[in-house]
Amino acid sequence: MRKPGALRAGRTATPDKVSDVDTTSLSGKELAAAVNADTKERAAALAASGxxxxxxxxxxxxxxxxxxxxxxxxxxxxxxxxxxxxxxxxxxxxxxxxxxxxxxxxxxxxxxxxxxxxxxxxxxxxxxxxxxxxxxxxVDGVSPLSLGLLATGLPGFPPATAQAVVELAKFHDIPLTGRHVAVVGRSNVVGKPLAQLLLAENATVTVCHSRTTDLPAVTSAADVVVAAVGRAGLITGAHVREGAVVIDVGTNEGPDGSIVGDVDADSVRGRAAALSPVPGGVGPVTTALLMRHVLEAAENARG
CATH class of the missing domain: 3.40.50.10860 (Leucine Dehydrogenase, chain A, domain 1)
Known part of the structure; x- marks a missing residue:
């Protein structure tokens, strides 16, 4: 039986063998490149029309x-x-x-x-x-109207970061239908819209926040954990059950000036089946989707 984070044959993710579980790296670079190639081709067609x-x-x-x-x-x-x-x-x-x-x-x-x-x-x-x-x-889905359209399932642009989480999971064949997803963070930019997108994928969603009682107990019961709270290293191995998938949305400045996520990657590897890297995971997909939204807005405007 395939682990939750297993990929299609031919994908370039690299397993990091640390203890009992091979933790697959959910790179976003290949997906971002594919989205960008499509956007560039369609943008060129619009430019050719003037x-x-x-x-x-x-x-x-x-x-x-x-x-x-x-x-x-x-x-x-x-x-x-x-x-x-x-x-x-x-x-x-x-x-x-x-x-x-x-x-x-x-x-x-x-x-x-x-x-x-x-x-x-x-x-x-x-x-x-x-x-x-x-x-x-x-195109970044920040207005109350855009968020309302998302919540009611009507056409509109979702926040690109929230959408990137779902698209990254799909790209790496991570099942969402019927799965329990714990989203850590309830911002209007990521947490809340992501919950709506996951519900549309028929996932069962728990949104966690600063007042959640016993956060490790909640997240360790989930099949997928999404860290989107903006606190470096908040999610550790204690928050993740063995074989779960972890998607890290965080972009924080580390002590040495590097970019680090909300997940303590060292303690999660060897426990999670899959983990998105920071940088190189959700980030490049977010930018690619934002540019695709610009392209789609232009196509819509031209009929």
Whole structure:
């Protein structure tokens, strides 16, 4: 019988033999490459017809990590034939200034997709400004309307990170139907929308959070554990039953400046059947899906 994390023949994941279980690495690079190849081909077709897809980014912070991410999105768009522009607002921009920028881009017929980068200025919340992004252009699914469409199963763009978790599991033949999935984290960006996507896959979902009593008891009862709470090394081997699948969404700065996940990978390997690496797991798939959303928004706009 195949373990839950076993892959199709020909996949390039590498087993890490540590103790009793061969822990398969759920790399996202091959999936991201396939998504990007399709996006690039379809974007070229739109450009040939006279209108390349166009993404508009809005930034109102001076956070170095945010700046790096915006630059990475601009580079990814450029490689795939997607035009991108960035509106840089002040770090002291008011909610109304941000709403005005989003409103203008939402009304601009030359713009196919709008993305608001966080963090936002002090005192400004995503909930009060994101409704200005039309659902048809909300490629990262952050507005209350987009989240509502997701919750009710209607067409719309789900948050790319949450979608990446599901797509990564499918790519590696990890069954979700009928399985118990524990999602650690309840943010509107990952945890809550991921629960909706998993329910759509007929999984049984438990959403855990900071007030969950005896977190290891809850997560160790699950077939799949998704760590999406933003705390380095929170999930250890004690949180995972033998043979479970663990998907790490976390991107935290380690003591040496490296990027580390929410999972203590060393203690989970040899216990879990499969574990997504950080970096190289959910991350590249997230970016690829976000670019595919831009492409799909452009295709939808052109009929």
């Amino acid at each position: 209108a390349a897809p166009r993404l508009a980014l809005v930034v109102a912070n001076d956070d170095p990590a945010s700046g790096w991410y915006v630059k990475s999105l601009e580079r990814a768009a450029g490689r795939l034939g997607i035009d991108s522009t960035t509106t840089n607002l002040s770090v002291t921009a008011s909610a109304e200034e941000i709403r005005a920028a989003l409103r203008a881009l939402g009304a601009d017929t030359a713009v196919d997709a709008v993305m608001l980068q966080t963090p936002l200025p002090a005192g400004v919340t995503l909930d009060e400004v994101s409704p200005e992004i039309p659902a048809a252009k909300d």
